[in-house]
Amino acid sequence: MQTLVTFFNEVGWLANLIGIATFVGGGVAFFFRFVQPRIAAARIDKMVPADLAQKWGESMSKAIAKIAIVDDQPADFPVAELKANGYQVQTYKQVTLATTAQLAAYDIVFLDMKGIVKDDPENGGLKLIGELRRLNPSQKVCAVSSKTFDINATEFFRQADDAKKKPLTAHECRAVINQFLAELFDPQVIMASGTQAQQQLPRARRAELVGLMTKFKKQEVSLEQFREGTAKIVADASLAYRMVNLARVAAHAS
């Protein structure tokens, strides 16, 4: 230590300054060249535009949200009016249990209980809602059945996020959908999901996810590929779907 002090005392002040500046500058350059990109590459919350709350509105949620109506009597829904209002609605008179994964990709599902599953017309709706819940816990399901008086249907209604009597008016449909959209795509919800992922996922997974999100944003991967990729990176199915929503919102907002 004494030798080091003696050395600095013996050289001039300019040489001292250059020596210290070179050391500090080298450290800063190293941080920005190697450390900072690694930190930034794992910041999921930074994928969301800072001004999302100002930018985002109901019309933007409508533009990205996919809605499915699964009912053997589609006339009970004001489909044309909803489409005219800008909602992206797809109707299914019947589905099969084998195609549940396809239905799980929708953000909102209006689901009847009986007669809608080809393989099991009696109890298909109950099986389907359980499977949808398992595959996509973030999905919003509105149970639409006049079977409320049937005690055997209780489990079906209990698993849904909301329940409505048919036929639904356009006003009722819009109220349900807009409430669900707010719960799915509200900027506060999206930011909270980003923060949660940031805290829960290990750094390597976050970096992998941010990389995939960037590719999705640049349209290098499709929504389907992005969804599959996210499911492989994030084990928690609910968080995985919310990460997909976060990326969809981020991509649409920017």
Next chain:
Amino acid sequence: MQASVLLSSGAIRTPWPVVIGDVVAAAPELPISETCARKCQEVKLCSAEQRSGEHRCVHGMSFYVTKVGDERALIFGVRGERNDTPLNRYTKDGLKGRSVTQAAIDAWSDGLAKLLLSVETNFRERQAEMLDPLHDPIRLAKQVNTIANRLVQIHSHGATLDQQIANASVELKTLVKASDLLSDAFDLLTIYFNPNAATFGRRGAISPHGLITKLISIFRIDDGGVTRSSARIFMNGSCYRNIFVFESFKLIPFALLSNAVKYSLQGNIEVVVDDRRGHVEFAVTSVGPPIDDDEREKIFQRKGRGRWAERVVDGRGVGLYLAQIIARAHGTAISVSSVRTGSVSDGIPLARNTFSLQLPTA
């Protein structure tokens, strides 16, 4: 069906002396032990035990407590696996030949539970089949109600729906009233058959004032005697806050108001909706047959009717029962007060009856 009902029917035989609910059943193969008969003639000491499993009483006998369905079952006067009471001249008659194991008790109670479940499942399936024809009428009732309200909006004038109803033609008013009452009656029927339906869907914010105003405007419609109407309904109190309730909640004021219209014998019907500290209070008051103290719980039970009410008009005793189910689904309860006025109408003493409930505000 409950196990005690099955046991009291005599349709099943038990291998041991059993008590389920208030029903005591002796087993033909294992009559009641002499010790039990001698020592516990009136009061069985074992009957107070609530913990499941094997126990021993002070007289040296074993007893088991188990559950069958949602009822407690007591198997008494036996010798359990853990009973180490020595056989002597006092105990041998009570214990000999009465060995029972926990495994045998479990197998018996499981079997009985399976039988009850099978009866219950069968009943539910049959009920669902029988009620299936209701599916379309419920849909159609809602459709008619929606269209009736839309017609009022198109063909009448006024700033609010109740004003539009008031200004509509007699035919349209009658249509709105009939379709509204029909739709609410179907909703009540739904809860009658499936009480769980009271909590279907999610809670939403509603204005109590708006709900009651619309309901009163429906009840006030004079449809020429098609339904019993009352133009004597008045609203008091002030309420500007919202409450978060299930869709079924609207049936409570509907049931209370229907009840008041049905039993009102003198004066006006008063509906109060008032903001209180932290909650909203609903109250419906009318003058009608008195509700005696011993009837205050009975009238909220299925098919329960007051003795004076039965003399006024026919009824099935389901309206208040269903309203109370819905109130309980919202974590509250309807209470009733009845104060005699001293007047008499057609031989029936009159009382000022108030049905009220409180709900926390949003």
